Amino acid sequence: MxxxxxxxxxxxxxxxxxxxxxxxxxxxxxxxxxxxxxxxxxxxxxxNGDNADGQHPPVKAKRNRTSYTELQIKYLQERFTIDSNPDVNELEKIASRIGLKKRVVQVWFQNNRARLKKTDNNAKGCNPDGSNPSTSNGATGTNNLPGKGFGPSIEKF
Structure with missing residues (x-):
């Protein structure tokens, strides 16, 4: 043996x-x-990646990108203006209504929230890292409300 x-x-x-x-x-x-x-x-x-028996290990197929119809996009955008962060039940309702998987709808909302955040930061003149380019010493601002804005807070954590 x-x-x-x-x-x-x-x-x-x-x-x-x-x-x-x-x-x-x-x-x-x-x-x-x-x-x-x-x-x-x-x-x-x-x-080295060579198989002498002529077989290759199975390669996982890459998932195709999701293509949205105009009606799906319009409906998703309408729902986004009502609630940018829907719960699981709402995601399922949206998905079944427009014929997409819940995960696809969830990712669409995540991407849209990120896009909105990015455009808001760009409109405020912030750099991608959240710093304000208008301050010469690299400080990030002076909003003193705890937990709000980018600046220092009164509370110490």
Whole structure:
């Protein structure tokens, strides 16, 4: 019996997955995915991206971008003006009404909130990092309301 990982193999069954050659007791082997045994040569090929058996590991297909119809966009924008951060139930209602998955609608709202925040910051003359370019010393402003604005706060945290 040979032991590899948590599995036991008969000597005759201790074979390289690619070349089916029986590996000797003093021969070096590599265990992949807990059960796949490879001789050193074939493991090297596998590590370099070459599979000697002609098979390639499955590649996950890239998801296509979602295309929205004009009606879907119009409805999403209307809902966004009413509530820019809808709860799960509202997202599901919106998704079923316009024929999209809930996750797609959720991402649309996230992206729209980020876009709105970015345009608000640009309109205020803020840099992408939130700093105000009009202050010469790099200070970020002087709004003293706790938790509001970019400036220092009266409260110390």
């Amino acid at each position: 040979r032991v590899a990982g948590q599995h036991r193999y008969h000597i005759a069954c201790f074979l390289c997955k690619i070349c089916k050659r029986q590996l000797g007791s003093n021969e070096r082997y590599h265990l992949v995915n807990g059960t796949d045994i490879y001789c050193t040569n074939h493991y090297r090929d596998l590590a």
